[in-house]
Amino acid sequence: MSSIADFHTHSNCSDGVLPPSEVVDLAAARGVRMLALTDHDTLDGIAQAQAAAEQHPDLTIVPGVELSCEFPGNEVHLLGLFVDTTNPPLARALELMQTAREDRGRAMVERLQDIGVAIEWERVEAMAAGGPPGRPHIARALIEAGAVASIEEAFERYLARGRSGYVERARLGPEEAIELVHRAGGLAVFAHPPFSDDFEAVAERLAAAGVDAIEVYYRDYPPERVDELAALARRLGLCASGGSDFHAFDRQAERAPGEIAFPDEAVHWLLERARDLGCAVPAGMR
Numbered sequence: 001m002s003s004i005a006d007f008h009t010h011s012n013c014s015d016g017v018l019p020p021s022e023v024v025d026l027a028a029a030r031g032v033r034m035l036a037l038t039d040h041d042t043l044d045g046i047a048q049a050q051a052a053a054e055q056h057p058d059l060t061i062v063p064g065v066e067l068s069c070e071f072p073g074n075e076v077h078l079l080g081l082f083v084d085t086t087n088p089p090l091a092r093a094l095e096l097m098q099t100a101r102e103d104r105g106r107a108m109v110e111r112l113q114d115i116g117v118a119i120e121w122e123r124v125e126a127m128a129a130g131g132p133p134g135r136p137h138i139a140r141a142l143i144e145a146g147a148v149a150s151i152e153e154a155f156e157r158y159l160a161r162g163r164s165g166y167v168e169r170a171r172l173g174p175e176e177a178i179e180l181v182h183r184a185g186g187l188a189v190f191a192h193p194p195f196s197d198d199f200e201a202v203a204e205r206l207a208a209a210g211v212d213a214i215e216v217y218y219r220d221y222p223p224e225r226v227d228e229l230a231a232l233a234r235r236l237g238l239c240a241s242g243g244s245d246f247h248a249f250d251r252q253a254e255r256a257p258g259e260i261a262f263p264d265e266a267v268h269w270l271l272e273r274a275r276d277l278g279c280a281v282p283a284g285m286r
Helices: 020-029 046-053 088-114 121-128 135-144 151-159 174-183 199-209 223-236 264-276
Strands: 005-009 034-037 060-071 074-081 187-190 213-218 239-243
Touching (some): 005 074, 005 213, 005 239, 020 034, 020 046, 034 046, 060 174, 074 174, 074 199, 074 239, 088 121, 088 135, 088 174, 121 135, 135 151, 174 187, 187 199, 187 264, 199 223, 213 264, 223 239
Parallel strands (some): 005 034, 034 060, 213 239
Antiparallel strands (some): 060 074, 074 187
16 A cells, blocks of 8 residues: 555654655655655745655655644644645744644643643753654653553543643644645645544535535545545545645554555646646656
8 A cells, every 4th residue: 555645744853753854755765756755834844845755856846834733622623745845824823823733732731730731841842853842742751750651541541632631732724725725726625524523514615715625535434435535535625635634643543645545547637636726746757
């Protein structure tokens, strides 16, 4: 199971483990030809990824970002692919979101301390290695402190919505996020839909707001889930995207860059849709 494209990966510029250059090297070694670095609420790793890709002539970097959006009582993630990393409105929005992410992280650590879980904010910052601290970094600090045995347990016991350590944070509305991506010349993708409650209704609202694609091919989705999402994309007139959501975490669900059943024809259809929308798709991406 391998694809020539992976349009959803993360580095240590947000909540991944590896620096962008190592993500690129790993993707190239696995035969990936088109790689989107889509760190959460930041574009800081794109230049590093592009520099690393110069050592791999067959690999092209797609500038991307993953934005957190808020529905009432629900969380939705939106990928922006082929975005202009110098776009001022997007840069301003990302700066505000990173500030909100850090404020929320501090509040979550304080809440955990209040219930007797002994971790320190300084360790969370160290886990983030200069990037914006997020829940996965808190999870790794919990593992280090012996409070949990795995990232999955950290989220299940403390960090998921509704758990004792969870704190809400400011997020973009979905329409605002889609507009930001489009104004930055990008393609807007509804990421991992089943992570959201009532995802078909969410997809319909996103489609009405102008979203361009649905992440149909993701990690190890079984064939019936892929068929369900592909049918939803067709019904809404959207194209299908695919991504591993690679973080380099030590977890059972982790997939390496390109380790997804993202067929070539779906890749090419997405590229054609991006070109039709005026996205800056590199000429070598076919």
